[in-house]
Amino acid sequence: MDLPVVQPPAVTERADAARNRQKILCSARRLIAERGLEHVSMDDIAADAGVGKGTLFRRFGDRASLAHALLDSTESEFQEQLIRGEPPLGPGAPPCQRVIAFGEAMIDLCVDRRDLMAEVQAGPRWLRTNIYSGYRAHLAYLVAQAAPEQDAEFVADTLLGVLRADLVNHLVTDRGMEVERLKDGFRALATSLLS
Amino acid sequence: MDLPVVQPPAVTERADAARNRQKILCSARRLIAERGLEHVSMDDIAADAGVGKGTLFRRFGDRASLAHALLDSTESEFQEQLIRGEPPLGPGAPPCQRVIAFGEAMIDLCVDRRDLMAEVQAGPRWLRTNIYSGYRAHLAYLVAQAAPEQDAEFVADTLLGVLRADLVNHLVTDRGMEVERLKDGFRALATSLLS
DNA sequence: GCATCAACCGGACTGAGGTCCGGATCTGCT
DNA sequence: AGCAGATCCGGACCTCAGTCCGGTTGATGC
Structure with a gap:
């Protein structure tokens, strides 16, 4: 039940490498704040950071990972809360409550940081990420406690399906929900599955 | 409750246009059969069809739409079944049964035509497609009948979330489910939401 | 201080999806 | 048949994510 830590600099990062990472993150944040995520290309970021494209991609792998790094504090705080935080998100509350708290927090995350979240989950790799696996394991664990007769893994995937950033955004933005x-819908879903 | 018809040639298509559409579909099918979808680019298809790239994109808009056109007979048969087919998929069966039948059929579709289905649903446009809207409306309609106390639209989105091609594929291929x-999971989900 | 070498850097390059527009072609009307 | 003009064609062109590799730099041991 340990959610994977994000971006562990392999052993120790060389000084120039660390410096460049910071320059990149900083430029990315600035440009995104200025123009909005969808109008910032990887080249833009590299150029603005005064760094080659190769460097950018070696540090962050791909666009989705860069996006993840950008909401890192947010996201790893969230993971921290799941494992060691206060109830109802953290341990202590009954499982069903924790599932609901997870869902509500995730919905807020999707709404507050919609662009970055969508980017992180975009593309065919998302489901194979260990971020996804972590969430999945966490939920499956809670589901198994609350409703042992259910297929915990499948239920976890179901719950995460509703919490996908693109869906949440679509419902809020395009369909005006x-x-x-x-959140009510998610609560009803969790309740009716876990009781 | 009328699911949108797919690819209605605007009014009437010019003869050469129709000819090219056929050449393109035909080449696409051949190349995909030979090399697999992910090793066929749009340029490949255009070249093989002896047609300019512009033509290809004017006819089909983008890769996702081409994919949709390629499984068109399959897909529009499916839609036909939903509206006018035999129970339990078509009208006549109790709503909950129809929802389950829909889910099972969709899962089969995702597994049998995994590449094309994934392609059709790829990218941020999928949820705004009227294919998606059609499915959504269909399910919402059934849900409203079976469980009036639920938020029918949200439940429809939930159900479709589980039936996304990338998820189904991931569970089957990567996780070995x-x-x-x-299908059992989907049945359990539908049952516990609609009763 | 210096040699060694892995790690790192930059930016040219590739490949793919998608757009654009001048010129060719078809269709309906007279 | 002949004309007008809407429709369509082709392929050059653009943008962008991601890769590759020859040259450089920083860490480490002496």
């Missing part, structure tokens, strides 16, 4: 309605 | 297990 209120965030509260999504 | 049996198709039957997915």
Whole structure:
């Protein structure tokens, strides 16, 4: 039940490498704030950071990972909360409550950081990420406790399916659903599956 | 409750246009059969069809739409079944049964035509497609009948979330789940939401 | 201080999806 | 048949993510 830590600099990073990582993150944040995520290309970021494209991609792998690094504090705080935080998100509360708290927090995350979250989950690799696996394992663990008769893994995938950033965004932005309605829906879903 | 018809040639297509459409579909099918979808680029298809790239994109818009056109007979048969087919997929069966039948059929579709289905649903446009809207409306309609106290639209999105091609593929291919297990899971989900 | 070498750097290059537009072609009307 | 003009064609062109590799730099041991 240990969610994977994000971006562990392999052993120790060379000084120039660390410097460049910071320059890149900094430029990326600035450009995104200025123009919006969809109008910032990887070349833009590299250029603005005064760094070659190769460097950018060696540090961050691909666009999705860069996006993940950009919401890293947010995201790893979230993971931290799941494992060691206060109830109802952290341990201590009954499983069903924790699932619901997870869902609500995730919905907020998707809404507050919509662009980055969508980017992180975009592309065919997302489901193979260990971020996804971590969430999945966490939920499956809770589901197994709350409702042993269910297929815990499948239920976890179901719950995560509703919490996908693109879906949440679509419902809120394109279909004009209120965030509260999504949360109500998620609560109803969790309740009816876990009891 | 009318699912949108696919690819309605605007009014009437010019003869050469229709000819090219056929050449393209034909080449695409051949190349995909030979090398597999992920090793066939749009340029390949255009070249093989003896047609300019512009023509290809004017006819089909983008890669996802071409993929959709390629499984068109399959897909529009499916839609036909939903509206006018035999129970339990078509009208006549109780709503919950129809939802389950829909899910099972969709899972089969995702497994049998995995590449094309994944391609059709890839990218950020999928949820705004009227294919998606059609499915969504269909399910919401059934849900509203079976469980009026639920948020029918949200439940529809939930169900479709589990039936996304990338998820189904991931579970079957990467996680080694049996198709039957997915169907059981979906049945359990539908049952516990609609009763 | 210096040699050694792995790690790192930059930016040219590739490949793919998608756009654009001048010129060719078809169709309906007279 | 002949004309007008809407439709369509082709392929050059653009952007962008991601790769590759020859040259450089920083860490480490002496």
